[in-house]
Amino acid sequence: MKKLVLVSLGVLVMLFTFCQSQPKQTEVLHSEQFNAGKFHNKKQFENMGLADLPAYIHRYFSEKRVDISPEKPIPVQQITQQVLATLPENSFTLFRLGHSSFLIKVKQAYWLIDPVFSERASPFSFMGPKRFHETPIDIEALPDIEGVIISHNHYDHLDKAAIKALNGKVGKYVVPLALGNDLRDWGVAADNIIELDWWQSAQVGELSLTSTPAQHFSGRGLSDGNKTLWSSWVIKNQDNSLFYSGDSGYFDGFAEIGKQYGPFDLTIIETGAYDKDWPDVHMTPEQSLQAHLDVRGGKMLPAHNGTFDLAFHPWHEPFERIVDLAKQFQVDIITPIVGEPIDIKENNSRVAWWRGLN
Template identity: 55%
Template sequence: MSTPLASAMAADTSLFTTQVNDGKYQNAQAMPANASVWGILWRYVSEQRVDAAPSKGIPVMPLNASQLAALPVEQSSIIRFGHSSVYMQVAGQRWLIDPVFSQRTSPFSFIGPKRFHQPPLELSDLENIDGVLISHDHYDHLDKHSIKLLKDKVQHFVVPEGVDQHLLDWGVEANKISRLRWWQSASFGDLTVAATPTQHFSGRGLFDGNQTLWASYVIDAPEQRIFFSGDSGYFDGFKQIGERYGPFDLTMMETGAYDKDWSAVHMTPEQTLQAHLDLKGKALMPVHNSTFDLAFHSWYEPLERISYLSELADVQLVTPKIGEVFTVGQAQKTAAWWRDIK
């Protein structure tokens, strides 16, 4: 379901709009080519890795259902569950973003990137979830196991166009799913969610590349406005989103799994900071880090670099521990926890 505002935006030819060619979705801006799969695999075999995984346990603050129920309904609360998985209480509603509770981000249970840490609570502790946002269909963002366990506990699923078919295949009822193109939005009581562009790609197998759309999200509540980047390379779309929807009280920005061989589809910390500024963001929360080994950099490098850069730029950086509650709009000090476990 789209709002009149979203329809007006889609009609604006200056915006990056959803494009499909021969059944495949396309990025809105021309971008450099990524390295070949074989070249990347050779690097994994031949390059020596440094601190790919933490030598000590990632600090996790355990949660339970009672603690979630006690969160003040008049505030917007954000809790990182790991990687890009986030719990939000906004407009008095309980939402999850890209929930991944499986041990590996892989089509197989026995191989693929394995978690550095456990989630701060069990899926069974999550009840009466108002909604789930999915940014795209890669395994570290769309987890079949988690969706199947959540499908009867969730009232609404908001997904980019095409991702709805995955959910239908896994038993989610069609009337629970809102599928959006870029600049379309859906409203749920006092909360409006708008899908916005990213520069990325999709696919879960060898032959389904770019058959589903990828997106970032604007979460517009009466008390605050929040942005979630999904996965993206840096591009002019962030300026468009900032102009249309900014300023944002909080941006949750991809900061991790970047590399020179796929610079078009993942941002360096320097680009993450610039995107936050383009969005007219206030507080910046780095996500997409500290849970899985998905690149060649050390596990802590994304947080260290964005911490240094944000200090230089006088940007409020918030780096809560996994499971720690962050209240949007408050001057809440968070620790550089990764420095204790390098």
């Protein structure tokens, strides 16, 4: 009985990031996306809610699942001070830290995207999706960080413990509208936070950062659904261009982003945690590849996979499907080992490291 209760609580944790409730009163924000106390997608659709909980729990216990997690250790390359010191001075290099977290070096400055270092993507330390692998570098070992880019406030993208640990090491946090409220509550100085609406831009050091649309939602509990905005990001300097999708269902906004800001040297596109029960807020691999084409991407790096169990599909399925699709459509796809340095313009890793782990 105890195990059943714990599993049921675990299901509730998973639903924390899918359930929405009536928001409390909030200040009016001057944004086309903000109305009646919360943010909205351009397309209206029904998202999962508490009324769907019984059916979800039934599916959770009754549906047969295979390869929920890897049986053998996922390969990880440690990011050491020596590795960082040997990077070319003028390069645009990124390291995948796991899931949708990245460390980027732009010339002499370092950036983080959606840094999640905690063991679980959950409001609790003892339950919820647990990491398949360690991060390739600890927060204490990170160099000073010029900026942190956040796509939205779900637990697998916004890690409260990491934000607190990073405080004092980071120059600027560039986030979607209203997400700064969370950061200020966690001790980040207001002057260090830049909040952007869709299509707004900011220049921080070498980088031009533009918040672009995504089709998703936000919330860290049962009372704050869509109280903060969610974004994809255009990240550019004079010589390089990167698109990061954040979390998103497939929508016509990708084509508009490509029209205004493409082409991109590299796209980091969500490719994982898709399911028939939430088709509007996450993409299938087929849709992920189309999003890459829509934004006019060069190389594609599939993210949002390989670190947490967040859906019903096998943990390795997103990799296999997207690699097969890339061959069919002649898309240059890269699949770096966690911690491997990737130069945004150079020939990169295509090793199928996930094979043979189950």
